[in-house]
Amino acid sequence: MIDTTNTVTIPTGLPHWSVMITATCCAKRGYGNFGGTDAFRMTPPLRTIDIVSLKSLSEADVSGLGIDLGTANTVVGTPEDGIVLNEPSFMLVRTKDPNRALAIGTDARNLVGRAPIGITPVRPIRDGVIVDLESAGTFVTAVIKRAAPARRYGLRPRGVIAVSAGATPLERRALLEVGHEAGLRKVALIPEPVAGALGCGINPLEPRAHLVVDFGGGTSEITAFCFGGILSHRSCRLAGDELTDALHHYLRTEHKTIVGEITAERAKLGAPDTAEGQSLVVEGRDAVTGRARLVTLEIEEIVDALRPTTTSIVQTLTACLEDLPPQAIGDVMSEGLLAIGGGSMLRGLSQLLEQSFGFPVKTAERPLTCVAEGATACLDHPEVLAAYGS
């Protein structure tokens, strides 16, 4: 039986119903007849990396997808197969028929800047949120079709979609609607930083505080949480896309060369893997004569060109520390700040974070997929969804 008197002892503002849902789900899944704080205490440490081992917990009910619908990349996982789709969030449509995707992912992205007349590349997500319900619906439908072919699932799959912790109620609603219309049977949302932490093997229900910084394509956010609730959160709509723009601008002003978006991004991505003292060659068009041109960029030059944007992102995020309860500082001090998202791989970023926050920084092992891994793990951890989900 659920001891309802215990529900008031949960300090994170968990509503009464969330504890009941926990108990119901636990009982349904054969975890035993317990709920409330017991359910939290009995939750085993989550090992989301080991998604395959979670399979055995609920063989009968795993037809689900964990989805990270990002500004730059869309990643989908299933409890059975791990990550099944990891593609840029781009779609190609005919200008006259915008509700039918001709291609999605890499195929669509490769045509950015060179799409034939009558065909438009579309980015359905901007700054971490849906900008246009129809195009997002078309994109997500195509993603689900590819990630969960009907022959495999028969039934419509359930979905857990990661959402920015700072998304407004309207933005959340839009995501839920798109999920339903794209064919998901039930849709739940989970904050991205919580999903990312879960995907890195952290149990977000334990009473110690965790601090996660997520550097995505459209948004950067920092979130502290513990025991099923958010402690503090800051976000800004400055992230990987602005870093690419900064490099684009730098090439234009300092080298008088205009490059395409994809070339500027490649130069940005090349920097972390290129040794100090080495250089990268980028191709573009001379801003004055219009002729083709090759530019050699030193790695240090790229880092310097990106530094002002990186610094202003980090400065915005440090404001999160003001709201962090002093008691939580010790937890973060001993565990370190977890950096996730593609931007966390930027050269020099972890040093900058360490200087600005004063905490040790750990970069996730799989920064680009850990959010989808965590969202997928939620399918088998209803107690996490009950605490953080919406």
Ligand SMILES: Nc1ncnc2c1ncn2[C@@H]1O[C@H](COP(=O)(O)OP(=O)(O)OP(=O)(O)O)[C@@H](O)[C@H]1O
């Ligand atoms: N090695 C790298 N170095 C620097 N930046 C990188 C690297 N790899 C990817 N990125 C950048 O990371 C960003 C994509 O990260 P990610 O896929 O986590 O974002 P997203 O989830 O799509 O975005 P958001 O969370 O804002 O919606 C892009 O801007 C990309 O250029």
